[in-house]
Amino acid sequence: MADFFPTGWQHFLAGGLVIGVGVSLMFVLSGRVVGLSSFFSSTWSWFSGLSHFQRDDLVQSRVWRLWVAIGLVLGAALWWWSTGQEAALHTSVSPVMLFVGGVLAGFGARLSNGCTSGHGICGLSSMSPAALVAVLVFMGFAMLTANLVAWLSGGGV
Amino acid sequence: MKAFVDALAMLVGGALFGFGLALSGMIQPEVVLSFLRLQDFGLMLVMGGAIAVTATVYFFAPRRLARPLWGAAFMSRITTLDADLIRGSALFGIGWGLSGVCPGPAIAALGTGNLELLWSVAGLFVGAFLHGLLRSRPREAAVN
Numbered sequence: 001m002a003d004f005f006p007t008g009w010q011h012f013l014a015g016g017l018v019i020g021v022g023v024s025l026m027f028v029l030s031g032r033v034v035g036l037s038s039f040f041s042s043t044w045s046w047f048s049g050l051s052h053f054q055r056d057d058l059v060q061s062r063v064w065r066l067w068v069a070i071g072l073v074l075g076a077a078l079w080w081w082s083t084g085q086e087a088a089l090h091t092s093v094s095p096v097m098l099f100v101g102g103v104l105a106g107f108g109a110r111l112s113n114g115c116t117s118g119h120g121i122c123g124l125s126s127m128s129p130a131a132l133v134a135v136l137v138f139m140g141f142a143m144l145t146a147n148l149v150a151w152l153s154g155g156g157v
Numbered sequence: 158m159k160a161f162v163d164a165l166a167m168l169v170g171g172a173l174f175g176f177g178l179a180l181s182g183m184i185q186p187e188v189v190l191s192f193l194r195l196q197d198f199g200l201m202l203v204m205g206g207a208i209a210v211t212a213t214v215y216f217f218a219p220r221r222l223a224r225p226l227w228g229a230a231f232m233s234r235i236t237t238l239d240a241d242l243i244r245g246s247a248l249f250g251i252g253w254g255l256s257g258v259c260p261g262p263a264i265a266a267l268g269t270g271n272l273e274l275l276w277s278v279a280g281l282f283v284g285a286f287l288h289g290l291l292r293s294r295p296r297e298a299a300v301n
Contacts, residue, residue, distance in 0.1 A: 004198045007182075012199035015181020016206025022173030023207065024214035029166040031225035033215075033234045036174075036261040040285035052292035064167045069264050071171020076268030078172065079179035088270025093186045093256055095276045101256025102263065102280020103287070105249050109260060110288035112245025113236055116259040117174075119246070120204055122234050125211035130238035137243055138250035145254025146193035 022075075023121060032064070033126070035118020036072075037109035039065040097149075108138075162227050175265040177207070184266040186257030186274075193254055252284070 005012070026034050042062040045053040052058075080089070091098075109115040112134055114123060119138070123131020181203045182188035192200035219231040236242065253259050256277060258266075263277040 005202075006197055007188075007199065009199065009202055012181050012202035013206045015177040015179075015183065016203035016208075017210055018177030018180060019174050019203070020177075020207040020210025020214075022170045022175075022177060023211045024218075025173065026167060026170035027211075027214055027225070027231070028218050028222070029170070029225055029227045030163065031228035031231040032167075033232050034167075034170065035234075036264070037281075037285075039264070040260060040281045041289060043282070044286055044289060048286070048289065050289050050293040052289040064163060067164045067167035068171035068174070071168040071173075072175035072178070072261060072265040073268040074168070075172035075175025075177075076179040076184055076265040077175075078268075079176050080269040088272070089185065089266065091186050091271060091273050093190075093258075093273075095273065098186075098256050098258060098274065098276035099280040101252040101254075101258060102277040103284040104252030104255065104280075105259060106252070106281035106284020107288050108245045108248030108250070108252060108284070109281075110245070110285050112242045112249060115249060115261075116204075116253070117261050118234075119236070121207045121211055122215075123236060124204075125208050125215045126234045127212070128234060128236055130236040130242060131234070133238055134236070134242055134246040137246035138253065141247045141250025142254035143193050143195070145251045146190050146257070147195075149255060150190075150194055 019121065023117075023125075026068075030064070033122045034068060035114050035122050036068070037106070037115040037118055039069050040106055041110055042066075112138075159227075166227055174261065175268060177203075178262050178265045179269060184262040184269060184271070184274075186262075188257075189253075189259075189262070190257040193257070252280075256280075 026032055042058040042065045045059045045062050119131040119134040178184050191197040224230055258277040263274050266274040
């Protein structure tokens with residue numbers, strides 16, 4: 001076990017269960033299947049007249065998707081506060097990697113209609129074969145990329 | 158009133174989602190990258206835990222309830238398996254592998270004061286905009 005989970009396993013499982021409760025609550029209350037990448041398109045509908053962003057589904061979901069996004073920030077803030085940490089979290093990944101990775105992930109998620117939450121959590125929970133294909137493809141490419149970056153930067157695989 | 162209740166439902170659901178992402182470490186790119194480099198398999202437990210709960214509720218709720226408590230109808234997720242799904246997922250995977258950041262954690266991490274992830278949020282917005290631009294062209298050309 002320790003080999004697979006060198007930092008422990010309880011917090012991973014607990015976090016996953018809480019995520020599942022959140023997604024389930026939104027389904028039971030509103031009937032919505034909530035993936036997170038659409039937020040990045042629906043929010044553009046306020047600022048861009050491009051026909052894609054003015055599609056009914058994006059315009060009609062933009063308000064509730066914004067509320068989900070605000071909830072994400074508040075929930076993470078609540079966790080941070082509950083741990084009693086004084087310093088903000090920090091990442092060692094460079095701004096260029098964060099930005100370029102974001103552009104590719106944003107474009108790709110919208111092209112494939114889902115991300116780790118949409119295809120991964122909601123899609124697999126819906127027993128969707130297309131979501132399974134999407135998850136296998138993005139997991140494969142992400143593992144190849146992450147290992148390649150580590151190798152090129154001399155960190156070893 | 159209806160709008161308030163709807164907003165509250167999504168706010169609370171989103172907050173649980175964000176809390177879970179933070180508790181599980183998924184808002185830290187380093188933790189996600191350690192999974193992608195096969196050093197720590199925790200992400201599998203996060204996905205597994207979330208799917209175990211969600212799949213159960215997705216299955217039983219529409220069979221036990223006539224409709225959602227505060228909504229009109231239960232929706233289902235319909236995704237078509239086509240070339241765009243494969244291409245998009247490949248690009249998504251490359252971006253995720255470069256940064257260790259996907260859409261949910263990029264937003265949630267801001268709640269922990271990790272403002273460096275604004276770079277990810279900005280990138281995700283740019284990527285989504287480029288997709289909208291690509292998707293809008295043929296229709297607008299037809300109108301003109």
